Amino acid sequence: MSFDFATKYAERVANASYDRVDREFIEAGSHVLKITATECITSQNTGNEMIILEGELIASDTMKVGEMVKHIWQLSGCEQWKTQRNLSQIKSLVLATLPADVQDIDADVVSRAIDNAEGASIVCGASIRVEVKKKQSKNGRDYLSYSFLHAHVIEAPSMPANAEEWAEGQSAWNNATQG
Numbered sequence: 001m002s003f004d005f006a007t008k009y010a011e012r013v014a015n016a017s018y019d020r021v022d023r024e025f026i027e028a029g030s031h032v033l034k035i036t037a038t039e040c041i042t043s044q045n046t047g048n049e050m051i052i053l054e055g056e057l058i059a060s061d062t063m064k065v066g067e068m069v070k071h072i073w074q075l076s077g078c079e080q081w082k083t084q085r086n087l088s089q090i091k092s093l094v095l096a097t098l099p100a101d102v103q104d105i106d107a108d109v110v111s112r113a114i115d116n117a118e119g120a121s122i123v124c125g126a127s128i129r130v131e132v133k134k135k136q137s138k139n140g141r142d143y144l145s146y147s148f149l150h151a152h153v154i155e156a157p158s159m160p161a162n163a164e165e166w167a168e169g170q171s172a173w174n175n176a177t178q179g
Contacts, residue, residue: 021054021068022068023054023068023069023070024063024067024068024069024070025069025070025071026063026069026070026071026130026132026146027062027063027132027144028062028132028133028134028144029060029061029062029063029132030060030061030062030129030130030131030132031057031059031060031061031062031063031069031129031130031131031132032057032058032059032060032127032128032129032130032151033055033056033057033058033069033127033128033129033130034055034056034058034125034126034127035053035054035055035097035123035124035125035126035127035128036054036055036056036068036124036125037052037053037054037055037121037124038051038052038053038054038113038114038115038121038123038124039051039052039054040114040115046077047076047077048074048075048076048077048078049074049075049076049077050072050073050074050075051072051073051075051090051114051115052070052071052072053070053071053072053073053093054068054069054070055068055069055070056068056069057069058127071130071146073086073089073090074086075087089146089148090110090114091105091110092147092148092149093123093128093148094109094110094113094114094123095148096126096128096129096148096149096150096151097113097122097123097126097128100150127151128148128149128150128151129148129149129150129151130146130147130148130149131146131147131149132144132145132146132147133145133147
């Protein structure tokens, strides 16, 4: 027995959200990440506002190159110090995707970088360096500390042979965004 997909489901499929690719969290190590998406969401479970960064590892000293990864920043429903840290990390992320001589950004740039209503955010396609270090809090709890940097800061000897190509790609993207 068959059913009429076009009248029963086609419009619902067209209006559905894209299925998310299963991604791993970024682990401790030194990584070069090509950003594929950013998404601002409100958790259906908690109502907390979060930003999800998604990307593909193009170089890493601890994770598999080509692996799809994510990082999540919670912006509501957490302690004030954590919200402030997350806002600072997001600013570092945006600055890491812009030309190296850009030292500060305004709200408009941040908005277009993270949540562009007109299409893909402007950080999509950029390659950045993510340094993740294991640390211990004053209370003795282990945690990961994240730093978001320009990809071209990577020292060539510590990266695979194609690291220079990725740095050139980042430079070309930077030049394109200046005009």
